[in-house]
Amino acid sequence: MALVIQEVTKRYQNFVAVDNLSFTIEKGEIFGLIGQNGAGKTTTFRMILDLQETTAGTISWNGESIHAIDRDLLGYLPEERGIFPTMTVEDQLYFFGELRGRKKKELKEDVNYWIERFELEEKRKAKAETLSKGNQQKVQLIASFIHKPEFLILDEPFSGLDPVNKDLLKEAILFLKENGTTILFSSHQMENVEELCDHLCLLKRGVSLFSGSLLDLKKQYGKTKLTVRTDMAIEELTALPGVKDVTIGKEQYTLTLEDESYAKGIFDIVSKGDYIEKFSLDYLSLDEIFKDKVGGGNV
Numbered sequence: 001m002a003l004v005i006q007e008v009t010k011r012y013q014n015f016v017a018v019d020n021l022s023f024t025i026e027k028g029e030i031f032g033l034i035g036q037n038g039a040g041k042t043t044t045f046r047m048i049l050d051l052q053e054t055t056a057g058t059i060s061w062n063g064e065s066i067h068a069i070d071r072d073l074l075g076y077l078p079e080e081r082g083i084f085p086t087m088t089v090e091d092q093l094y095f096f097g098e099l100r101g102r103k104k105k106e107l108k109e110d111v112n113y114w115i116e117r118f119e120l121e122e123k124r125k126a127k128a129e130t131l132s133k134g135n136q137q138k139v140q141l142i143a144s145f146i147h148k149p150e151f152l153i154l155d156e157p158f159s160g161l162d163p164v165n166k167d168l169l170k171e172a173i174l175f176l177k178e179n180g181t182t183i184l185f186s187s188h189q190m191e192n193v194e195e196l197c198d199h200l201c202l203l204k205r206g207v208s209l210f211s212g213s214l215l216d217l218k219k220q221y222g223k224t225k226l227t228v229r230t231d232m233a234i235e236e237l238t239a240l241p242g243v244k245d246v247t248i249g250k251e252q253y254t255l256t257l258e259d260e261s262y263a264k265g266i267f268d269i270v271s272k273g274d275y276i277e278k279f280s281l282d283y284l285s286l287d288e289i290f291k292d293k294v295g296g297g298n299v
Contacts, residue, residue: 008057035203075149085129100147154185189286229278
């Protein structure tokens, strides 16, 4: 176990931002912390970083209190971005690396590697204020891990990135994981959490609604999402046993079932014992589960 949060509470006078929170992150894994705005994610990050005291509970890294560890073991990309506007891309990365304990000559290889990997070679000598929002974000992301932290917190790292740069970032996150970095990240884009994380914690108003593996969370709901391509009318599908809801997609229907036991009977009816072009039963997506757990609203 790398990071252990045990029964942590953060109270501000009469407001409880985090309420008796516990979860564990294993060394070298990517762990997702998800929830609506105001759920307590940023407060949790700040307590892990020792920027705020816990009201109750403990946080430890490799069995040692978070208060006692070398701060250079940690990296952090905050949701509120902030880089020096008049400093060049290259100087920016050297500055943050040296600030976190590495010497300039030690940084050269890594600075060059990440500038090239993030397609910033032509912007190496450009001032940050002249960069696009996406390129500014790439610079700040590199700055968060250029010192090679053991534990990295990424708060909304995909915000504002186009699909190409999102893929660059995902590849970088997986590269860091493969090289031993333990990563905790938050994103409102559930497909990114689903793609990258094996384990996660779902927060609502400071309380953990679930902590564990993504597969275990999906198994709580079962395989209740049925996609089918058929000539049957929506009224006929809605009337089938065990069907709670039917939505129309492009040349197909998605049925929400009461539970997966109804799927076989529906298959027999829809296929009529013959070939059927599409009949697929699956778990709900993390996005669908998230909306159900937190009750919809602004995610």
